[in-house]
Amino acid sequence: MIRALGIEKRYGRRRVLTGIDVSLAPGEFLIVTGPNGSGKTTFLRILAGLVAPTRGTLQVDVDRAQLGFLGHEPLVYRELTALENLDLFGRLYRVPKRRERIGMLLERFGLWDARSERVVAYSRGMTQRLALCRALLHDPDLLVLDEPHSALDEEGVQLLDRELAELAGVKTIVVSTHDPARVERFATGRLALV
Amino acid sequence: MSYVADVAALTRKDLRVELRARDTLPAMLLFVLATLVVFHFALPEGTGDEAAYGLLWVAIVFTALLGLARAWVPEHEHGVLDGLVLAPCDRSAIWLGKTLATLAFLLAAQAFALPAFVFFFAPLDGTAIAGVLLADIGICAVGSLLAAMAAAGRARELLLPLLFLPLAIPLVVGGVGAAISPDAERYLLLLVLYDGVFAVLSWASFEYVVTES
Numbered sequence: 001m002i003r004a005l006g007i008e009k010r011y012g013r014r015r016v017l018t019g020i021d022v023s024l025a026p027g028e029f030l031i032v033t034g035p036n037g038s039g040k041t042t043f044l045r046i047l048a049g050l051v052a053p054t055r056g057t058l059q060v061d062v063d064r065a066q067l068g069f070l071g072h073e074p075l076v077y078r079e080l081t082a083l084e085n086l087d088l089f090g091r092l093y094r095v096p097k098r099r100e101r102i103g104m105l106l107e108r109f110g111l112w113d114a115r116s117e118r119v120v121a122y123s124r125g126m127t128q129r130l131a132l133c134r135a136l137l138h139d140p141d142l143l144v145l146d147e148p149h150s151a152l153d154e155e156g157v158q159l160l161d162r163e164l165a166e167l168a169g170v171k172t173i174v175v176s177t178h179d180p181a182r183v184e185r186f187a188t189g190r191l192a193l194v
Numbered sequence: 195m196s197y198v199a200d201v202a203a204l205t206r207k208d209l210r211v212e213l214r215a216r217d218t219l220p221a222m223l224l225f226v227l228a229t230l231v232v233f234h235f236a237l238p239e240g241t242g243d244e245a246a247y248g249l250l251w252v253a254i255v256f257t258a259l260l261g262l263a264r265a266w267v268p269e270h271e272h273g274v275l276d277g278l279v280l281a282p283c284d285r286s287a288i289w290l291g292k293t294l295a296t297l298a299f300l301l302a303a304q305a306f307a308l309p310a311f312v313f314f315f316a317p318l319d320g321t322a323i324a325g326v327l328l329a330d331i332g333i334c335a336v337g338s339l340l341a342a343m344a345a346a347g348r349a350r351e352l353l354l355p356l357l358f359l360p361l362a363i364p365l366v367v368g369g370v371g372a373a374i375s376p377d378a379e380r381y382l383l384l385l386v387l388y389d390g391v392f393a394v395l396s397w398a399s400f401e402y403v404v405t406e407s
Contacts, residue, residue: 050276052406065282073273079214080207091203092281094196118214119272127272134277 001026001142001172002047007056009042016042020056022191026141029168029186032176034193040176041072043193044146047174060142065093068140070148074131078120082111082130085119086137093138105133109159124151132160143173149182157182200283204291209298211268218264222303226257227310234314246315247322247373251366253307254326255333255359261299262337263354265292266345279404289338289400297334304330318373321382325372328385329365332392336361339396342403364388 007020017039024030032040045051047060048069060067069075076085083102090098106112109129119127128151135143149157161182167173168186175183180190212218233249269275278288304326312318318326337358344354365388371381 048280050279050406063282064280067280069276069280071273071276073276075273075277077207077211077268077274078271079211079268084207084210088203088207089277089281092200092278092283094282 001028001061002174003057003059004047005057007043007046007053007058009039009046009051010054017046017053017193020191020193022189024172024174024189026172027169028172028188029183030174030189030191031180031183031187032174032191032193033178033180034176038193040193041146043191044069044144044174044176045071048144062140062142065138066141068135068138068143070131070135070143070145072146074119074127074134076119076127076130076134079118081116081118082106082122082133083115085130086133089134089137095138101137101139102133105136108163109133110155125153125156128152129156129159132163136163141171143167143171145173145175147176147178149177149179197284197287200287201290201294204278204288205294205298208268208291208295212295212299215268217267218261219299219302221264222257222261222299223306225260226253226303226307229253229256230307230310230314237315243316244374246311247370250311250315250373251369253311254304254329254369255362255366257303257307258296258300258330258333258337259355259358261296261303262334262341262358263351265296265338265341270345275404285401285404286397288404289342289396292342293334293338293396296338297330300330300334301327321378322373324382325369325378325385328372328382328389329369331389332365332385333362335389335393335396339400339403342400346403361392 002022002024004020004022007017009017020043032043034040042051046053046058048067086102087098090102095101106115109132111126111129114126119130122130132148148160152160164183164186177183230253237245269278279285308318340357341354344350344357347353364384368381368385368388372378375381
């Protein structure tokens with residue numbers, strides 16, 4: 001599903017990534033680790049098509065409609081409610097049975113009672129849960145998750161782990177994390193950036 | 195039909211965000227009214243209507259600039275633009291939604307500014323108002339694209355006027371010409387041509403502004 005060969009990324013003279021080779025078949029689970037500044041976020045943004053590599057070849061066999069991306073930012077409007085945000089993205093992704101899917105995700109991630117509150121009033125953890133709902137909304141085949149556990153409380157972490165356990169083996173998943181032990185049991189591959 | 199539905203959803207979202215945040219429209223209204231009041235006292239007595247029409251266009255262009263500078267701020271908070279770019283809709287729909295929302299804000303500001311102009315300065319006939327409306331379309335079409343370009347850079351407050359004002363000159367020429375020239379139709383035609391050409395260019399090039407290739 002993903003074939004990356006000799007991926008390199010530079011910003012001006014600064015080299016962020018060098019010679020990254022990755023091959024990922026459908027249903028595989030890749031953990032991306034590395035210290036701050038090692039290029040994890042850049043690599044995931046390249047996989048999502050948000051950033052172009054400076055050098056190397058990348059083949060991702062899914063189109064935008066089948067990609068779910070969770071970045072450092074939650075990618076939701078602060079002035080809209082959770083329902084309004086998910087409804088907007090649900091329309092853009094042409095999610096079938098949109099309302100039912102949104103309701104199910106908000107219930108699953110414990111946001112149903114706060115569904116009509118504006119995101120600006122959410123805590124960071126609640127915003128991260130909403131960002132996960134947005135990434136999963138269209139039931140994507142490829143999930144690219146950049147430090148998905150960050151900002152989540154213990155309950156949120158357990159909800160995410162339960163979700164990942166359900167999706168592992170069914171969907172292709174790439175996760176960057178500072179705590180690889182948490183997702184080790186799902187992993188079929190590991191990429192350590194330095 | 196799905197393209198129209200995407201544009202409608204994106205425009206509705208912008209109007210809703212503004213209704214809640216009230217970041218843009220109140221600022222545009224205050225600015226345009228304050229500018230007209232200042233011009234009213236700054237313009238020497240006995241100055242002809244032609245000078246007043248010129249000042250109206252200064253007020254319109256800078257009010258639009260104020261709105262355009264804020265246009266993509268909600269998308270850059272929380273990185274939402276990435277989310278929109280990743281969505282499988284045609285990326286030009288993002289530009290068109292933003293253009294329509296910005297046009298709505300500009301028209302709302304002018305609903306107060308034009309009566310104020312008539313009150314302070316001079317009457318506006320049908321061709322002058324047609325000139326304003328046609329220029330609004332060009333301002334918002336080009337401005338939304340340039341604002342997206344500027345918002346991606348570091349010096350966005352500086353970059354947007356530098357990019358936008360030179361491209362707004364034909365609109366000012368057309369708008370003022372439609373208000374004061376005996377051959378107003380020629381100026382209206384200029385505005386129609388400008389709108390058509392720049393709307394198509396902006397529509398076609400937006401994808402390259404928001405993505406790396």
